[in-house]
Structures are given as structure tokens and as C-alpha cells.
Amino acid sequence: MTQISEPAAATHAVIVSNGAFEHPERLLALVDGADQVLAADGGANWLAEHGRLPQVLVGDMDSVHPNVLRALAMGDCRLVRYPAAKDETDTELALFEALSLRAERITLIGAWGGRLDHALANVLLLTMPQFAGIDVALFDGTSTARVVRRELLLAGQPGDLLSLLPLAGDAVGVTTEGLHYALHDDTLTLGPARGISNVLVAPEARVTVRSGLLLAVHTPLGHLESPA
Numbered sequence: 001m002t003q004i005s006e007p008a009a010a011t012h013a014v015i016v017s018n019g020a021f022e023h024p025e026r027l028l029a030l031v032d033g034a035d036q037v038l039a040a041d042g043g044a045n046w047l048a049e050h051g052r053l054p055q056v057l058v059g060d061m062d063s064v065h066p067n068v069l070r071a072l073a074m075g076d077c078r079l080v081r082y083p084a085a086k087d088e089t090d091t092e093l094a095l096f097e098a099l100s101l102r103a104e105r106i107t108l109i110g111a112w113g114g115r116l117d118h119a120l121a122n123v124l125l126l127t128m129p130q131f132a133g134i135d136v137a138l139f140d141g142t143s144t145a146r147v148v149r150r151e152l153l154l155a156g157q158p159g160d161l162l163s164l165l166p167l168a169g170d171a172v173g174v175t176t177e178g179l180h181y182a183l184h185d186d187t188l189t190l191g192p193a194r195g196i197s198n199v200l201v202a203p204e205a206r207v208t209v210r211s212g213l214l215l216a217v218h219t220p221l222g223h224l225e226s227p228a
Helices: 024-032 043-049 066-074 090-100 116-125
Strands: 012-016 036-040 056-059 078-081 105-109 135-139 144-148 151-155 161-177 186-188 204-208 211-219
Touching (some): 012 090, 056 090, 090 105, 151 211
Parallel strands (some): 036 056, 056 078
Antiparallel strands (some): 135 144
16 A cells, blocks of 8 residues: 655655646745755756756756756756657656655656647656656646556545546556545546546545556645636
8 A cells, every 4th residue: 555645754856847837836845845856957947947956957958058057067966968869758767867866756847738748758657667666746736646556545635636547548446435436346448537526525535446557636625726
């Protein structure tokens, strides 16, 4: 069982990608509380704009502003430079760098917005088997997305939204507790939006899946916005 509500004992790495930064005060609070801050290339620009510097800068350095790159090179930041011709995105490389630092909890910010292909790729990075057993999440300032491989125990409050979306095929044997629309050994089929906008009815929700992967997107009650 993975308890994600109180990860204080785990080493927490925040990766800042070069995307959109809605609700910057929430994102900066996350950065300030992290054990390690890594920038994926141009993500360093946003950090510098807000008076923060990463401990590690990862990527081919084609998006980071020259003055920011110079400041980081002259400071205590470790630069991990890759060639422009590579198979991985800068965010993917930053994730593996966080793994090398033995991070037990990794949160991606700035990973949504901008180019749609990059945003979708960043979500799919969460499904990589190398991250099984590690609490890897994508936070956009409003909602937090995680992959459920077997079980997820989520702390929240009644009224929070939790959407469950199958990835890489159908999710079979899905059972939930603490949610308004209960599932009992059900199948969530890839494609239909059946799992959208379930609601917590208790301070804790439990989701299990027998086979397949689920993307769990948690939106706290205080962060709710008008639906599209």
C-alpha cells in the first residue's frame, strides 16, 4: 500500500519543466519545500524569474536563457548536458537524474501547457516501469496526477474530485472506497470517460486495480474550477 498524504520521511525531488505555471504561489511553495530541485532545460528560466535556482540543470540547454545558464554555471548548480540529437525529452532525462539521486518522491511542475505533444508525453512518462514503487506525480497548480499500478491510498477531504482514467488498455478489477460513485471489481474501458469527476465522501479514498494502469487525477475542493 502506498500512503501519499504524509511523505515527510521520503526524499522529495521537484522537477521544473518548461511549460505553463498556473498558480505560481502553490508551485513555489512546493519548490521551497523540496529536498532537491532539478530544472529540465528551460524550466530554469521560471525558477530564476522567481529568485530560485535549481541544484541540477538537465538537458541540451537549447531553451535556457544564456544569462541564466551563465549564472548557474558560475554557482553551485550541477549541469548535466546532453546533445540535441537524443531520443529522450529533457523532462524524461531529469526524471532519471532524480532517480539517480535516490529520490523516493518526485513531483513534476511546468510539465503541462505549451506544446500539446510534450504535455501528453510528460503524462505518459508516469507510466514507465522504472518508476514503479516511487511516488511520481504531475502537479499543474490545480490537480495532481499519479499512476495507479495496484493500489492508491489518497488523503483529501469530502468534496474533492478524483478522476480515474485507464491507460495503455482497459483497467480491470477496479475497486474504490471513500468515493461517491463506487466501483466494485469493475472494468474501466480505454476511451470512454466513465471515471471522470468522482467525488470523495471521506477524508481518505482507496483505489485498487487488478490489471492495467489507471491515471488518478486529484483536484482538491479548494482548487476546483468551472468545468470546460
